Amino acid sequence: MKVxxxxxxxxxxxxxxxxxxRGFASQVLGYDNNKLxxxxxxxxxIVDNVLDFxxxxxxxxxxxxxxxxxxxxxxxxxxxNNIENQVVTDVCSIKGNINExxxxxxxxxxxxxxxxxxxxxxxxxxxxxxxxxxxxxxxLCDCEDSSEEALKTTRKLYEYLNMRPVYMGSVNxxxxxxxxxxxxxxxxxxLALTVLEKEKNEKNIFNLxxxxxxxxxRLAKSSAEMWAPIFEQNADNVLTVLDTYINKLQDFKEAxxxxxxxxxxxxxxxxxxxxxxxx
Amino acid sequence: MKVxxxxxxxxxxxxxxxxxxRGFASQVLGYDNNKLxxxxxxxxxIVDNVLDFxxxxxxxxxxxxxxxxxxxxxxxxxxxNNIENQVVTDVCSIKGNINExxxxxxxxxxxxxxxxxxxxxxxxxxxxxxxxxxxxxxxLCDCEDSSEEALKTTRKLYEYLNMRPVYMGSVNxxxxxxxxxxxxxxxxxxLALTVLEKEKNEKNIFNLxxxxxxxxxRLAKSSAEMWAPIFEQNADNVLTVLDTYINKLQDFKEAxxxxxxxxxxxxxxxxxxxxxxxx
Numbered sequence: 001m002k003v004x005x006x007x008x009x010x011x012x013x014x015x016x017x018x019x020x021x022r023g024f025a026s027q028v029l030g031y032d033n034n035k036l037x038x039x040x041x042x043x044x045x046i047v048d049n050v051l052d053f054x055x056x057x058x059x060x061x062x063x064x065x066x067x068x069x070x071x072x073x074x075x076x077x078x079x080x081n082n083i084e085n086q087v088v089t090d091v092c093s094i095k096g097n098i099n100e101x102x103x104x105x106x107x108x109x110x111x112x113x114x115x116x117x118x119x120x121x122x123x124x125x126x127x128x129x130x131x132x133x134x135x136x137x138x139x140l141c142d143c144e145d146s147s148e149e150a151l152k153t154t155r156k157l158y159e160y161l162n163m164r165p166v167y168m169g170s171v172n173x174x175x176x177x178x179x180x181x182x183x184x185x186x187x188x189x190x191l192a193l194t195v196l197e198k199e200k201n202e203k204n205i206f207n208l209x210x211x212x213x214x215x216x217x218r219l220a221k222s223s224a225e226m227w228a229p230i231f232e233q234n235a236d237n238v239l240t241v242l243d244t245y246i247n248k249l250q251d252f253k254e255a256x257x258x259x260x261x262x263x264x265x266x267x268x269x270x271x272x273x274x275x276x277x278x279x
Numbered sequence: 280m281k282v283x284x285x286x287x288x289x290x291x292x293x294x295x296x297x298x299x300x301r302g303f304a305s306q307v308l309g310y311d312n313n314k315l316x317x318x319x320x321x322x323x324x325i326v327d328n329v330l331d332f333x334x335x336x337x338x339x340x341x342x343x344x345x346x347x348x349x350x351x352x353x354x355x356x357x358x359x360n361n362i363e364n365q366v367v368t369d370v371c372s373i374k375g376n377i378n379e380x381x382x383x384x385x386x387x388x389x390x391x392x393x394x395x396x397x398x399x400x401x402x403x404x405x406x407x408x409x410x411x412x413x414x415x416x417x418x419l420c421d422c423e424d425s426s427e428e429a430l431k432t433t434r435k436l437y438e439y440l441n442m443r444p445v446y447m448g449s450v451n452x453x454x455x456x457x458x459x460x461x462x463x464x465x466x467x468x469x470l471a472l473t474v475l476e477k478e479k480n481e482k483n484i485f486n487l488x489x490x491x492x493x494x495x496x497r498l499a500k501s502s503a504e505m506w507a508p509i510f511e512q513n514a515d516n517v518l519t520v521l522d523t524y525i526n527k528l529q530d531f532k533e534a535x536x537x538x539x540x541x542x543x544x545x546x547x548x549x550x551x552x553x554x555x556x557x558x
Contacts, residue, residue, distance in 0.1 A: 119491070179474050180488055184495040187470055190527035192550040194520060195458050212398070212498045214557055216463040219491045221554050224547035228540050235535050241473060242532050246525060248469035253521050256514050261507050268503035271471040275500050278493055 001153075004029040004060030006053075006075065008041035010119060011091050012066030013128025015161065016046045021130065024160040031056040041125040057082045062153055065090040070229035073101055080107040087153045089114050093177055094233040095141045095170035109147035112154040113170060115139040115177070116163055121221040138163040141170040178237035183245055185219050185227055186238070192220035280304060280432075283339030285332075285354065287311045287320035289398060290370050291345030292407025294440065295325045300409065303439035310335040320404040336361045341432055344369040349508035352380055359386040366432045368393050372456055373512040374420045374449035388426035391433040392449060394418040394456070395442055400500040417442040420449040457516035462524055464498050464506055465517070471499035 003025040005012045012030075019025040030047035032038040038050045057063055063079055063086055065072050072092050079088055080102060088111045092098060095113050102108055118136040120127060138158045143151055158165060168176070195213070231238050248267075255263035282304040284291045291309075298304040309326035311317040317329045336342055342358055342365055344351050351371050358367055359381060367390045371377055374392050381387055397415040399406060417437045422430055437444060447455070474492070488496075510517050527546075534542035 179477055180492040184491045186531050187466055188495055189547055189550040190524060190531060191463065191466055192553040193527045194524045196552055198458055212463045213459040215494050215497050216467055217553055217557060218494050220550045224544040227547055228543040231535050231543055232538060232540055239532065239535055242528065245469055245473045246528055248472045249521065249525055252465050252469060253518065256510050256518055259511060261511055264507040264510055265503040268468055268506055271468040271499045273475055274471040274496055278488055278496060
């Protein structure tokens with residue numbers, strides 16, 4: 001199958017590598033409005049060819065949008081305008097607003113809303129890697145609005161990427177994503193800002209960072225280009241979770257002010273229950 | 280050298296393994312008031328022998344306290360009361376209050392205040408592992424109050440553990456530790472509490488957790504026994520950092536409410552500067 005990928009960064013590039021290597025794609029065609037990314041993906045052998053937007057869509061049987069949420073919102077209707085029988089899918093971390101935008105498009109059936117839950121804090125085709133998706137979950141949303149053919153192709157795509165499909169409505173997806181992904185990023189960005197403001201001597205941070213700081217702050221390296229639109233598009237859910245999160249921090253603050261070791265212990269032991277869920 | 284370790288958990292156990300294997304310790308003696316931990320450390324071959332408190336101190340040339348902050352505060356003066364020429368050191372994540380407690384003890388010179396910046400979220404002798412400290416930093420505090428002999432022994436101990444010594448006053452240590460370690464743990468505990476409150480369906484958390492949640496929430500598995508006393512003993516610094524952290528979260532909240540993509544982008548790009556410090 002000829003696969004066209006719009007956006008040759010971490011996600012698009014990693015998909016290209018495995019889909020080609022594992023025989024799902026006979027050819028991978030790429031498009032990226034960032035010329036450096038496009039040329040790099042070609043040089044690294046991540047894609048077989050780089051084409052312009054219209055030609056890439058015309059020559060592909062499956063088109064994957066692997067671009068930030070705000071650009072997906074703008075570009076997805078354009079892609080659907082340009083297809084005949086092609087299957088189209090995306091990888092966005094928000095789903096509700098995208099669904100709204102194309103719900104009544106005459107080619108809606110050709111599109112499958114997908115969110116592969118994998119990634120790293122790095123960006124660009126340089127960050128693309130084989131095996132990125134293996135064993136992780138992919139959320140497929142509003143499948144009742146997709147044609148059987150489009151669904152079959154998309155499911156097969158994720159089978160080749162070794163991903164476990166989970167089915168959810170897009171509204172539900174956005175709530176869950178706010179809780180288990182979006183808030184983690186805000187938490188990490190804020191942590192980096194806190195430390196950077198106070199620790200003018202960077203050597204101190206570096207020396208002391210093995211005390212747990214490195215793992216909680218890893219996500220703070222994630223790009224604004226990807227994350228600012230996610231917080232914007234999922235604002236209601238993100239704000240609800242952010243309020244809950246700030247309340248929990250206030251609980252800690254009050255207990256520490258009152259020197260209440262018992263309450264702090266209770267809070268920590270309650271938090272420890274996450275062990276049951278995350279190994 | 281005969282090394283005595285009080286507290287045979289993750290830190291004490293991991294020290295025992297490498298100090299014996301690498302030839303620093305001719306024999307490792309252990310003491311733990313948790314009988315299960317003591318017996319397990321013996322069964323796993325982590326220590327050569329388990330003794331009672333007085334005998335262990337008497338037979339050791341170097342005594343390491345690897346126990347929670349509140350217990351260290353109580354036990355360190357007792358240990359110093361019981362020694363002749365032994366060198367004594369600890370591993371606590373808070374230093375100011377401990378220093379206050381033993382500053383005028385007649386055996387103060389025999390003690391070196393140390394904080395090896397390494398660990399995992401797991402606890403007990405089962406979690407002990409070789410190589411835990413390799414390449415990390417150890418903070419040595421208030422060294423002017425330690426005898427040359429005690430310092431020499433402690434430095435040698437950390438050389439065998441492949442740790443990089445960093446020198447700091449205990450007051451300064453507690454400020455830095457609040458910024459790069461203590462706040463990370465509160466941030467992670469609060470994140471776990473937030474998700475656990477909302478996601479009653481644990482399968483959803485598990486399915487979606489690869490979206491960055493797993494790395495930020497890892498520390499939330501850490502034990503209350505260790506962390507509640509740290510927040511208590513370092514309350515002033517922790518509260519200052521917690522206020523700054525909550526303010527940064529409020530900055531995000533306001534920008535998202537105002538739908539101000541520019542401000543969110545600026546905040547994220549500022550946070551991205553952590554890349555320069557943490558690889």
